[in-house]
Amino acid sequence: MLSSETIRIIKSTVPVLEKHGTDITTRFYQLLFTNHPELLNIFNHANQSKGKQQTALANAVYAAALHIDKLEMILPVVKQIAHKHRSLGIRAEHYPIVGENLLAAIKDVLGDMATEEIMQAWAEAYGVIANAFIGVEAELYQQSEKQKGGWAGFRAFRVDKKVKESDVITSFYLVPQDREAIASFKPGQYISVKLEIPGESNTHIRQYSLSDTPGKPYYRISVKREDAILDKPTGKVSAYLHKHIDQEHILWLSVPSGEFTLDEHDSRPIVFISGGVGLTPLVSMLKTLAETNPNRAITFIHAAQNGSVHALKQEVEELASCSPQISAYWCYGKPTNLDREMNAYDKEGIIDLPWLQQVISTKEASFYFCGPVPFMRTVNSLLKKWKINANDIHYEFFGPSGSLEDAQGSELEVPIS
Template sequence: MKTEQKILITATVPVLKENGVLLTKYFYNRMFTHHPELRNMFNMGNQQSGKQQTALAMAVLAYAEHIADPTVLIPVVDRIGQKHISLDIRPEHYIIVGRHLIASIQEVLGDAASPEIVDAWTAAYNQLAALMSGHEANLYEQQTNRTNGWTGWRPFKVGKKMLESAEITSFYLYPADGGKVTPHQPGQFISVRLFLPQLNLKQARQYSVSSAPGNEYYRISVKKEKGTNLDTDGMISNRLHDFINENDIVDLTAPAGNFTLAPDIDAPVTLISGGVGITPLLSMLNSLVESDYSHPITWLHGCRDESVHAFRNQLNDIVKTKTNVQQHVFYNQATDENKDAGVLEGFLDINKVPSLNLRPDAHYFICGPSVFIQKQYHDLVDAGVNKQHIYFEEFGPQLLSLN
């Protein structure tokens, strides 16, 4: 990009702060009108809630603010890229997006969109698309180079369906072709694609792999959503619960995501989960246990009550047999029997665990609802934990910016 174009992009930052979401809403409506087939690729639940429009507006604003040196956004590029490869997004999709994004800028800004500004944003988008698609090409290459690796959608058979709590059911997914799978990194997710009759669309949803890495199957543990006005995510989760049974076929992409347990980690580990956020952390815990990890492992989990506490017996068995693993559980509503067993009542609060040792050299992994993540993150920082040792996974479009 030319220096003059970068200056023009920087000058549009106030406009993006004021009207970014308006622009992205217009953009998505325009693109889906011209390319209705893309509704099968984008999460329509996130479209309905406005999360996707907000996430895109934040990403465009961050890019404009750092147009002088976009390389500082590499962590964001990687996070978005991981989502993109899990949805099988390819370079040709960037061409479509770019065409409608530039047209939206012209149509929303009207006379304020001078030819110079349009040219600057065209150059800026092309630079961003090259950065994103180039990074994603490397991620696709890494996937194919892994043992039993693949890219794109692959049919899997439900080998087993198991109830884990009143709300969560596990699905053991095996390749329909009888082959092997690439072992995931603990904490990663896979995309599951189903046809939703309610929308007459195919929709994909990311689910964390809840089992330890292996080459035979992936296990996902899915929460059934309640209520009469479910968004698309709830429709997909509930369709898995209500209509997908053993021996049925679903489409999957290979594991992706950078919320992972480093293979060379050599320090105490603390895992903090809320509700169904237990799933990626359970994969991490199982992996550590199977490798006879010698450092202390602390597990903290919060949920409504015992009936929705998934994997409770398995976790209790691990604590009993592994002297380096300790557990602290919070129920919003705890019975006297729960309290006698050591369960704490209320929302998960690290400040209410007197025996909790927040080691300065430990690594902390958080997963749960956004409000839950924010509280745990800020409580850890207030307790003196190094921000660089705190990792979190936000389900859905990335809206939190804490580090």
């Protein structure tokens, strides 16, 4: 429990963190990887190179300081991050390392402003916050290992089938090499894939949403190929999966994880809105509902550049053709001539509120959306303009989470390693 004096000191640093937060976290990662290069086997190098991780961590530190007297307010954020940490294999012994380098970064960046009093207060506060993460993650580790079909760490899976879903998205059907049972999952969850790429000095871990229903003898991930830009590591893992991983190859997976899950007890209409590869967790939710709750009204909306990059379209259309409760709509930003000839889409351009109000039968529904961050900001803004209840809005970030609010917004931002 933090003393009132420690809380006061932490609160007093909020304006400083708002101004220097990203500088502090950038310095933190420099120190962390210099002092402990082995941690490069856990962290996403692409997110580091693009500055996403630094920004996400800065926002998390800022949020922790802002709510240091009411840490229960950030408990949902803690749980979301803890799922990522469990999936990556971050353990209790990593937290003292992180704390030491974070405090050193604060001191380096703030210089004389980082008085002994401030540093002591932050050391105490970090200890409390770290213990919250350690406690939640310990429970998640126990659950993942003890559940039926569960396991510890990473388990070998064989690629049973590789299916090209579009020009940029390929599905991998993964079965356990040991042929034993596999853990179930909740629609919307993801797995971590650990790869050793020839010529790379470190292993790479990426999270991919499960795109099929639970209860199958396999896991399916549908991966978009993100081509590298210049010498940045963006797309290194997805490109390797597309080009070099084929049937019978082995991938190492963590137990399914994640907080972005379907509330299957809600009987109201549900709306799924996806952009690009963001449809993967929503397809899992859609297919599950079609099996378990066929009477629930579902609207599935997907935005893509055109038909050539639109994955899993046939699966969704087959479900919609078999059920009057499911409606599917496609919005293409730049449809091809073939798309026009085939009448393959419902709207050209971008998703806007008048069109949403036209295709969605009621606003008294649960809304789930996922896709690129600019797309999600647009959808979030449209739903708020429509005055959709905030409790009915659910979304998932791929990679380090950001805010869907503008600079004046108050929404907490969630870091993902």
